[in-house]
Amino acid sequence: IQMTQSPSTLSASVGGRVTFTCRASQNIGNWLAWFQQKPGKAPNLLIYKASHLETGVPSRFSGSGSGTEFTLTISSLQPDDFATYYCQQSFDYSGFTFGQGTKLEI
Amino acid sequence: QVQLVQSGPEVKKPGASVKVSCKASGYSFAEYYIHWVRQAPGAGLEWMGWINPNGGSTNYAQSFQGRVTMTSDTSISTAYMEVNSLTSDDTAVYFCARGPRPPMYRGASDSWGQGSLITVSS
Numbered sequence: 001i002q003m004t005q006s007p008s009t010l011s012a013s014v015g016g017r018v019t020f021t022c023r024a025s026q027n028i029g030n031w032l033a034w035f036q037q038k039p040g041k042a043p044n045l046l047i048y049k050a051s052h053l054e055t056g057v058p059s060r061f062s063g064s065g066s067g068t069e070f071t072l073t074i075s076s077l078q079p080d081d082f083a084t085y086y087c088q089q090s091f092d093y094s095g096f097t098f099g100q101g102t103k104l105e106i
Numbered sequence: 107q108v109q110l111v112q113s114g115p116e117v118k119k120p121g122a123s124v125k126v127s128c129k130a131s132g133y134s135f136a137e138y139y140i141h142w143v144r145q146a147p148g149a150g151l152e153w154m155g156w157i158n159p160n161g162g163s164t165n166y167a168q169s170f171q172g173r174v175t176m177t178s179d180t181s182i183s184t185a186y187m188e189v190n191s192l193t194s195d196d197t198a199v200y201f202c203a204r205g206p207r208p209p210m211y212r213g214a215s216d217s218w219g220q221g222s223l224i225t226v227s228s
Contacts, residue, residue, distance in 0.1 A: 033214035035151075042201055042218035043143075043151065054216065086151055090212045095167045096141070098151040 001025050001092045005085075005099035012077055012104065020072040020102050022087035027067050031091035034063055034072045037101075038083045046085075047072060082106055108132040110202050110219035117225045118192050125188040126222045128202030135183035136160040139205030141215050142176060142187045144198040152198075157185060158208050165211070192226045199223050 002025035012018045022032065030050035035043035045054045047063035050070055060075045074081055087099040113127040128140065142154040155166035159178040166174055170189075178185045185202055199221040206213030 031212050037151075042203075042221055044218075045214055045216050048214035048216070054214075088151070088153070088214070090214060093165065093211060096153045096156075098143075098153060101150045 001028060001089055001095070001097055003087055003089055003097050003099040005087060005102050007102060008100065009103045009105060011106070013106070014077050014079055016077050018074050018077060018104065020085050020087075020104075022065075022070045022072070022099050024068045024070075024089055024091075028089045028091035030066045031089055032063075032065065032070045033088050033090065034061075035086045035088065036081075036083050037086065043086065108204060108217040110204065110217055112200075112202060112219040112222045115223040115225070117227060120193055120226055120228055122192050122226075123188060123190045124192060124224050125186055126200050126202075126224070128185045128187070128219050130183045130185070130204070133204070135178075136180045138207055139211065140176075140178065140185040141203045141205045142174075143201045143203060143215075145201070145221075146195075146198040149198075154187070154200075156205055156211070159185065160208065189224075192224075194226050197224065197226045 004023045006021045032050045034047040037043045046057050051063045062073050084101045084103045086101045090096045109131045111129045136159045139156045141156045157164045157176040164176050175188045201221045202219040203215035204217040
């Protein structure tokens with residue numbers, strides 16, 4: 001299963017609202033997770049099963065979608081949110097593919 | 107709290123092998139899958155496979171089959187990932203991550219190791 005994220009880079013301002021898109025090449029149900037990664041650090045789980053907020057993640061993060069189209073929204077950007085965001089599907093037993101990532105820039 | 111601590115950086119020559127360790131604490135190691143993911147410099151995340159520490163069953167991404175071996179030792183709550191026949195393309199940071207609880211293999215990795223930088227250079 002191929003995962004395609006768009007855009008590859010996103011520019012936004014503190015306090016703004018942004019939406020990331022992730023598309024699957026076939027139906028993955030809701031087996032989609034979103035991760036945030038900062039340079040030199042491990043990925044951090046934000047959203048699992050498409051729309052469930054991981055414990056400890058701020059409520060300004062939200063996820064939606066099912067099937068082949070998914071979105072991650074940050075409602076009010078904070079300085080700490082500027083990072084790279086990845087989606088990953090865990091539907092296909094033969095490979096839990098990641099999207100190529102979207103870099104969020106100031 | 108859940109913690110995964112990985113082995114340190116290594117430099118290897120082309121053709122050699124490397125074995126990365128991942129020691130778990132803060133939960134019952136045998137009750138969750140361990141996934142391995144790598145990230146080449148400046149690149150995205152690449153899923154390599156998982157191991158079920160309870161029994162040792164594995165599932166490798168097709169691109170790594172035959173060259174990667176994942177094992178675990180439940181007595182010391184440690185998972186291992188070995189890559190053989192290294193090339194410069196294997197230069198990357200390798201992460202371990204906790205997956206869901208078997209038998210359900212679907213689900214996100216909620217805790218990650220700090221990463222182990224493996225450099226392949228002659």
